[in-house]
Amino acid sequence: MTAEAIGLSKWFGQKVALSGVSVSFGPGVTGLLGPNGAGKTTLLRVLSGLQVPSQGEVRLLGVDPRRDRSVYSTVAMVPEDEAVYPDLSAREFIRLRARLAGVEDAEQAVSDALETVELQGSADRKLAGFSKGMRQRAKVASALVSQPRLLLLDEPLNGADPVQRAQLIRLFRALGEQGCTVIVSSHVLSEVERMTRQVVAMVDGRLAAVGDIQLLRSAMTDKPRHVRVVADRPRELASALMHAPGVTGVRIDGNEIDVNTVDPIDLARRLPSAARAEGVRLLEVAPADESMESVFRYLVEAST
Amino acid sequence: MSLVLVRHLVMRLIRRKRFLGMSALASTAGLISWISGSGMSGPEATANYQVVMATVSAATLSIAVLFMSTAVMRDERDDGTLPFIFISPMSGGRFAVSSWVAGAAASALVATIGWLVGLIGLLAIGGEMSSAWAVLVLYLSAALAYSALFVPLGYLFSRSLLIGLGYVFVWEAILASAVSGLTASSVWRIAMSIWADIDQLPRDALDVLGSVEPGRWGGLATVAVLIVLGIAALAWAVRRRDAV
Numbered sequence: 001m002t003a004e005a006i007g008l009s010k011w012f013g014q015k016v017a018l019s020g021v022s023v024s025f026g027p028g029v030t031g032l033l034g035p036n037g038a039g040k041t042t043l044l045r046v047l048s049g050l051q052v053p054s055q056g057e058v059r060l061l062g063v064d065p066r067r068d069r070s071v072y073s074t075v076a077m078v079p080e081d082e083a084v085y086p087d088l089s090a091r092e093f094i095r096l097r098a099r100l101a102g103v104e105d106a107e108q109a110v111s112d113a114l115e116t117v118e119l120q121g122s123a124d125r126k127l128a129g130f131s132k133g134m135r136q137r138a139k140v141a142s143a144l145v146s147q148p149r150l151l152l153l154d155e156p157l158n159g160a161d162p163v164q165r166a167q168l169i170r171l172f173r174a175l176g177e178q179g180c181t182v183i184v185s186s187h188v189l190s191e192v193e194r195m196t197r198q199v200v201a202m203v204d205g206r207l208a209a210v211g212d213i214q215l216l217r218s219a220m221t222d223k224p225r226h227v228r229v230v231a232d233r234p235r236e237l238a239s240a241l242m243h244a245p246g247v248t249g250v251r252i253d254g255n256e257i258d259v260n261t262v263d264p265i266d267l268a269r270r271l272p273s274a275a276r277a278e279g280v281r282l283l284e285v286a287p288a289d290e291s292m293e294s295v296f297r298y299l300v301e302a303s304t
Numbered sequence: 305m306s307l308v309l310v311r312h313l314v315m316r317l318i319r320r321k322r323f324l325g326m327s328a329l330a331s332t333a334g335l336i337s338w339i340s341g342s343g344m345s346g347p348e349a350t351a352n353y354q355v356v357m358a359t360v361s362a363a364t365l366s367i368a369v370l371f372m373s374t375a376v377m378r379d380e381r382d383d384g385t386l387p388f389i390f391i392s393p394m395s396g397g398r399f400a401v402s403s404w405v406a407g408a409a410a411s412a413l414v415a416t417i418g419w420l421v422g423l424i425g426l427l428a429i430g431g432e433m434s435s436a437w438a439v440l441v442l443y444l445s446a447a448l449a450y451s452a453l454f455v456p457l458g459y460l461f462s463r464s465l466l467i468g469l470g471y472v473f474v475w476e477a478i479l480a481s482a483v484s485g486l487t488a489s490s491v492w493r494i495a496m497s498i499w500a501d502i503d504q505l506p507r508d509a510l511d512v513l514g515s516v517e518p519g520r521w522g523g524l525a526t527v528a529v530l531i532v533l534g535i536a537a538l539a540w541a542v543r544r545r546d547a548v
Contacts, residue, residue: 045548048387048391049390049391049547050386050387050390050391050546050547050548051546051547051548052544052545052546066543066544067543069392069393069394069395069396069399070393070395071393072391072392072393073393075391076391077387077391079384079387079388079548081384082384083383083384083385084385085316085385085388087316087319093388096308096312096388097388097392099308100306100308100309100388100389100392100394101392101393102392102393142388
């Protein structure tokens, strides 16, 4: 394993940010999921050695980074903060990182990193004038310049426009396929889903789930799903659906009905006939939670 | 030591407006001695210069070095850029040495600017050049010693400025003056002990020393010990304390 957290706890005064987290990360992309305050950033900071665990151990490529900092030649991190050095150009910033990391042919490595994130055209502009998305790409380039085996990315897509996001997602996937261990924290779940199926979900500083998103979803088949139904006469349709098998709840909001069901397939089968029987016109039927968001929400609810 | 890191940290410190402000603060003693020494004879002007350097600089130079040295790590932390330099394959000791060298270099630059203003003033009113050289030794040794104290402070505490001001105004200015047993713990007096051994100082300037005896080698050795302890404290903190 490239990175291991062993019984990791971290607290700040009375606040527990991490509690007994044990998890391993191997080559490929792993999504680190959780709501705000779940402990994702703290986990990445403790894993990277930026913060000292209150309890437990961290192993990066077999060593504790606080004790053996030479491991940082193969580790890189993109912190969450938007911060960069505003007085430096992108090239100077990446060159600084290359030289600090002891990269041999620093100039070539800087050019390669700039090319990878498609910032060659703006390489000599000051970072102060960069958009948020460009800063993110500069930070990613500064992390890639040392060709790390372990890449820790804390919300790396923040501020990037859709095209830039797609580019970065492709880049992270490619790095994972090349054998780099990439840990990506994000609250934009659909983006994580585009990067990887492998996820670590955190809630309140604890691990909520680890594994393939498909396995997580199948593990919650007994959980109710939400289906959003838009109809011209929602009250009539809602009362008809309330007695349908598998439906555990119905909520009306304007002309929308939020149907809670443990059997969405059966609901899909019954819905047209129920609408026909009541003389209701269906305007829209869509799963309200048919994404990683639903997995995540259920995990959060299950653990609270 | 990493020259890449030192250069980066020093450039960062001197690009900020703080550098100009602290250079101005470090220059106030020189300006005061220039203005107050106008119209005095050469020896009188030199003595006045020495007294002002011993008293006014005790506050102005120490504060200027406090602001510059604590900023080495605090700026990186406050700006969220510390991870970019912290996650690099250099030992904690090397990181600490580089940080101190950067803080000391920026502080020494501020001290030298302050000294230059004093030098110009001294020459303008007909004072002795040899006294100015001795004051440069005072300024530089104080800058190096204070930075050994304040660079780790900037890494360890978010309220490092407040703690540093407490040291300068409460510990050095009040406690170390009032309690003879504490006089030797004053960084300013340690630096002054070197100065007092290489130059002839008037009584008013020597009074600042209190119970500390003049002695260049003892003073230099103490400064060296302070630097080693400061670097060791920072290296310990890099390993044991949160960086962000």
